[in-house]
Amino acid sequence: MRARVLVSVAVAASIALGATGCEFLSPARTKEIRQITDGVDVTTGSVDVRNALLISDTGEDARFVGTLVNTGDEERTVTLEVDGNDQTVVVPSNATVVLADDAEHDTVDFDDVTAKPGSLVKMYFSYQGAEGASATVPVLTSSQEEYQNLAPTPTPTMTETSPSVSGTQPTGDASAPGTQQGSQTDSSEGDNGTN
Numbered sequence: 001m002r003a004r005v006l007v008s009v010a011v012a013a014s015i016a017l018g019a020t021g022c023e024f025l026s027p028a029r030t031k032e033i034r035q036i037t038d039g040v041d042v043t044t045g046s047v048d049v050r051n052a053l054l055i056s057d058t059g060e061d062a063r064f065v066g067t068l069v070n071t072g073d074e075e076r077t078v079t080l081e082v083d084g085n086d087q088t089v090v091v092p093s094n095a096t097v098v099l100a101d102d103a104e105h106d107t108v109d110f111d112d113v114t115a116k117p118g119s120l121v122k123m124y125f126s127y128q129g130a131e132g133a134s135a136t137v138p139v140l141t142s143s144q145e146e147y148q149n150l151a152p153t154p155t156p157t158m159t160e161t162s163p164s165v166s167g168t169q170p171t172g173d174a175s176a177p178g179t180q181q182g183s184q185t186d187s188s189e190g191d192n193g194t195n
Contacts, residue, residue: 039066040137045130046072047091052123054082054115054139055150062115062139063152064108064123068097079132081124083113100150109152117141 039051052066062082070076070091078089087108091097099108115121119139126132142151 038138038140040135042125042133042135044078044125044133045076045127046070046074047076047078047125047127047130049125049133049135052125052135052137054110054121054123054137055142055147055152056115056117056139057141057151059114059116059139061109061111061152062113062121063150064110065100065147065150068099070095070097076127078125078127080108081126082110082115082121085110085113107152115139 039053042049042052048069048071050067050069052064054062055065056062064080064082064087068078068089068091070093073093075093076091078091080087080089087110089097089099089106089108097106099106113121117139118141120136121139122134123137124132124134140147142148
């Protein structure tokens with residue numbers, strides 16, 4: 001009887017050790033930082049760029065959407081570059097700047113860039129005194145609900161128009177409303193004088 005109890009205890013102990021041993025040797029998944037956003041993350045110096053992406057419906061102009069976090073004690077002027085075009089954003093010390101198109105946030109738009117929707121575009125982030133960092137940023141469209149108001153508005157271009165030939169010169173004897181032409185006024189005055 002004792003042998004059976006000892007065997008049962010030994011089997012139970014080996015099952016318990018085998019079941020917990022796998023978990024004991026595996027890394028905890030909660031310690032791994034996983035990116036679950038549409039954009040990408042990159043760091044240059046003391047500035048963290050979070051959830052960086054471009055919104056473009058035309059493929060020729062794009063709006064940068066993302067967050068710049070300055071963990072340093074000095075204000076930074078960060079340069080964002082796409083396809084040879086660059087824009088700067090001032091990020092105060094120990095502060096966060098959210099770039100999106102709404103009443104609370106500024107926008108950063110790039111004109112004349114190649115940003116085909118659905119593609120990946122190389123962006124470069126830098127500021128003076130720190131080594132810059134590049135990231136391959138996705139280009140999304142405003143067709144998705146969360147981005148529907150974020151596409152840049154194309155800059156209107158001036159075009160020369162020629163004046164219309166018809167309607168530029170008055171035709172006939174026109175008079176302003178409420179007035180009478182001279183000949184009618186004379187005849188009516190003559191009629192009034194004879195009565």
